[in-house]
Amino acid sequence: xxxxxxxxxxxxxxxxxxxxxxxxxxxxxxxxxxxxxxxxxxxxxxxxxxxxxxxxxxxxxxxxxxxxxxxxxxxxxxxxxxxxxxxxxxxxxxxxxxxxxxxxxxxxxxxxxxxxxxxxxxxxxxxxxxxxxxxxxxxxxxxxxxxxxxxxxxxxxxxxxxxxxxxxxxxxxxxxxxxxxxxxxxxxxxxxxxxxxxxxxxxxxxxxxxxxxxxxxxxxxxxxxxxxxxxxxxxxx
Amino acid sequence: xxxxxxxxxxxxxxxxxxxxxxxxxxxxxxxxxxxxxxxxxxxxxxxxxxxxxxxxxxxxxxxxxxxxxxxxxxxxxxxxxxxxxxxxxxxxxxxxxxxxxxxxxxxxxxxxxxxxxxxxxxxxxxxxxxxxxxxxxxxxxxxxxxxxxxxxxxxxxxxxxxxxxxxxxxxxxxxxxxxxxxxxxxxxxxxxxxxxxxxxxxxxxxxxxxxxxxxxxxxxxxxxxxxxxxxxxxxxxxxxxxxxxxxxxxxxxxxxxxxxxxx
Numbered sequence: 035x036x037x038x039x040x041x042x043x044x045x046x047x048x049x050x051x052x053x054x055x056x057x058x059x060x061x062x063x064x065x066x067x068x069x070x071x072x073x074x075x076x077x078x079x080x081x082x083x084x085x086x087x088x089x090x091x092x093x094x095x096x097x098x099x100x101x102x103x104x105x106x107x108x109x110x111x112x113x114x115x116x117x118x119x120x121x122x123x124x125x126x127x128x129x130x131x132x133x134x135x136x137x138x139x140x141x142x143x144x145x146x147x148x149x150x151x152x153x154x155x156x157x158x159x160x161x162x163x164x165x166x167x168x169x170x171x172x173x174x175x176x177x178x179x180x181x182x183x184x185x186x187x188x189x190x191x192x193x194x195x196x197x198x199x200x201x202x203x204x205x206x207x208x209x210x211x212x213x214x215x216x217x218x219x220x221x222x223x224x225x226x227x228x229x230x231x232x233x234x235x236x237x238x239x240x241x242x243x244x245x246x247x248x249x250x251x252x253x254x255x256x257x258x259x260x261x262x263x264x265x266x267x268x269x270x271x
Numbered sequence: 272x273x274x275x276x277x278x279x280x281x282x283x284x285x286x287x288x289x290x291x292x293x294x295x296x297x298x299x300x301x302x303x304x305x306x307x308x309x310x311x312x313x314x315x316x317x318x319x320x321x322x323x324x325x326x327x328x329x330x331x332x333x334x335x336x337x338x339x340x341x342x343x344x345x346x347x348x349x350x351x352x353x354x355x356x357x358x359x360x361x362x363x364x365x366x367x368x369x370x371x372x373x374x375x376x377x378x379x380x381x382x383x384x385x386x387x388x389x390x391x392x393x394x395x396x397x398x399x400x401x402x403x404x405x406x407x408x409x410x411x412x413x414x415x416x417x418x419x420x421x422x423x424x425x426x427x428x429x430x431x432x433x434x435x436x437x438x439x440x441x442x443x444x445x446x447x448x449x450x451x452x453x454x455x456x457x458x459x460x461x462x463x464x465x466x467x468x469x470x471x472x473x474x475x476x477x478x479x480x481x482x483x484x485x486x487x488x489x490x491x492x493x494x495x496x497x498x499x500x501x502x503x504x505x506x507x508x509x510x511x512x513x514x515x516x517x518x519x520x521x522x523x524x525x526x527x528x529x530x531x532x533x534x
Contacts, residue, residue, distance in 0.1 A: 072364070077366075078365070078366045078367040079366070079367075095367075096367065096395075097367065097369065097394075097395040098367070098395050099395055099396065100395075143332075143341060146431060147369070147395065147431060148431055148432060149395070149396070150395035150396070151395075178295075178296070178343045179343075179364075180365070180366070180367065181330075181342050181343070181344070181363045181364070181365035181366075181367070182342075183296075183330075183332075183341040183342060184296035184297070184341055184342075185296070185297060185339075185341065186296060186297030187295060187296055187297055222297070223295070223296075223297045224297045260295065261293070261295055264293050264295060264343050265293045267364070268293050268344065268345055268364075270518075270520070271345070271364065271464070
């Protein structure tokens with residue numbers, strides 16, 4: 035299901051093969067996923083997530099001490115920091131941070147650690163399309179590695195719709211730029227419900243539903259990947 | 272293979288079949304005797320097919336018709352013993368410690384405030400330690416504890432809503448090995464999983480290391496290890512081997528120990 039490349043791409047400038055457009059009947063195709071958990075020594079949990087050429091590094095801290103001004107008496111304070119590849123985080127990063135934060139809040143059982151803080155730091159390493167989805171996936175893997183209590187897992191899937199109404203799952207940066215609409219969904223693992231959605235551009239209700247359905251099918255692939263990587267992690271233990 | 276089947280339909284699976292396997296957050300586990308018969312809620316009373324109470328350990332919550340997994344890790348089970356109907360829990364590789372009542376931990380004194388010490392145990396909040404909670408301590412005879420000292424103690428209060436409290440005496444007022452840890456030695460941090468492995472009865476890692484040098488070892492459930500051998504060099508060797516144990520198999524460890532023994 036995942037696209038395989040003949041050789042590893044050593045440099046970032048290399049253009050990726052474009053993602054295939056699919057009809058509603060097709061099986062979802064995602065770019066190649068690579069993930070490593072627990073690679074950083076200082077945070078309580080960490081994960082590096084690569085989806086095609088898009089790469090995000092996540093560090094999760096918590097439950098740790100919280101500033102009195104940010105303390106919530108009956109649940110954990112969740113913070114997400116999104117760091118761009120270069121420069122300081124701006125308005126764009128802030129809005130993405132909020133989306134990721136709300137998604138994590140829906141899943142993390144914060145009530146089990148009241149008056150503490152959970153901090154997720156996401157460092158963008160390469161942006162080659164579907165960045166928000168990659169950030170969501172990296173955050174989930176990081177949370178899993180940190181062992182924080184979660185009601186379910188979640189994943190992010192991006193869809194790009196072109197002017198003819200064809201959609202592409204997990205688009206590359208070029209496809210995202212050419213697309214009429216770019217939709218990103220966060221999907222939970224129990225009932226495959228949509229936790230968060232972000233949309234840039236216009237589309238019809240039918241197209242939206244089609245994208246949700248395709249994303250839900252793609253989510254299965256990602257959750258299976260989560261499970262495989264967890265099995266591998268614990269196989270040595 | 273089973274994992275795939277569960278993931279595909281998202282349905283619940285019997286808890287017993289998943290023992291020793293990887294479970295993921297959000298997974299539902301059914302308990303024996305209650306398997307979706309009529310969707311009735313789990314009975315805790317002893318009149319069920321299982322005698323005694325079934326305990327749901329770390330990483331699991333009660334919900335639906337059985338247990339809900341909240342952590343990623345291996346599902347473990349200990350059979351019914353005296354008075355309990357068995358325990359299910361999730362064994363995971365974690366780094367951050369969350370205080371649990373009764374746990375023995377190594378803390379660092381960070382402040383002296385009136386009649387209590389503040390101790391950093393690596394949790395989300397500093398633990399408090401009364402100066403009277405040492406062996407032989409009275410109001411007049413205060414224990415000699417300075418800021419920066421290492422304390423080996425036990426939690427008597429640890430829950431999510433309250434500040435954790437430590438003591439350095441057991442219920443009969445004896446130190447029982449607890450108290451201030453001496454000035455020298457070396458403190459380092461490992462994952463909580465490794466600590467649990469080291470504290471297991473007849474742990475092979477400790478036995479292997481015992482062949483190297485005589486050394487003193489204090490293991491805190493909060494992931495801290497304090498080692499002291501005769502010389503600093505020996506202390507560092509023991510510490511390095513312990514730290515490396517996390518990512519080594521038994522054979523690799525034996526090779527390392529043999530190599531150190533040669534030199």
